[in-house]
Amino acid sequence: MTFDSLFPRGDKNDAFAQYFIGQSYLAPLASLGMSVANVTFEPGCRNNWHRHNATAGGGQILLATAGSGWYQAEGEEPVSLTPGTVVEIPAGTKHWHGAKADSWFSHVAIAVPGEDTSNEWLEPVADEYYDALDPQRGSESAG
Known part of the structure; x- marks a missing residue:
């Protein structure tokens, strides 16, 4: 499948596969004091709550x-x-993100520098919950 994105799709995100439902890809873009990466999700792919x-x-x-x-x-x-949607996620906020069921999706993920930073991976987003999301539901921007 052809999927046009501004940034490279990258390699299969095998290092973090245990924290995703479905296939994701990771393309590191920069690392000068912070992590900046393009993450691409196949349709239906999402990460766990974290x-x-x-x-x-x-x-x-x-x-x-x-x-x-x-x-x-x-x-x-x-x-x-x-x-064009920008989401600002404060430290400590439990959240998840990923593709809609019928679409590929890419975002650039920027880790905001801080003190004693760590990722805390939690439970998967349940299939029953995710499958019930209406593609038209949700506001158009956040943060």
Whole structure:
């Protein structure tokens, strides 16, 4: 399948496969004091619920670049992600993100520098919950 994205798709994201449902790809873009990577999700692929923890600073920024996806913070409505959507995720926020069921999706993930940063991977997003998401549901931007 051809999928047009601004950045390379990268290699299969095998190092983090245990934290994803479906196939994702990872293309590191920069590492000068922080991680910046293009993450591509096949249709239906999403990561587990997780947190980006830090004692100061930290968090994550997502820049949607291609396709259509979802972002959801715990206790909030899912947000529809399309090219140009920017999501700011404060440190400690439990969330997940990934492709919609019928679309490839890419975003640039930027790890915000902070003190004592770590990722905390949690439970998968249940198939029953994910499958019930309406492709038209969700606001058009976040953060």
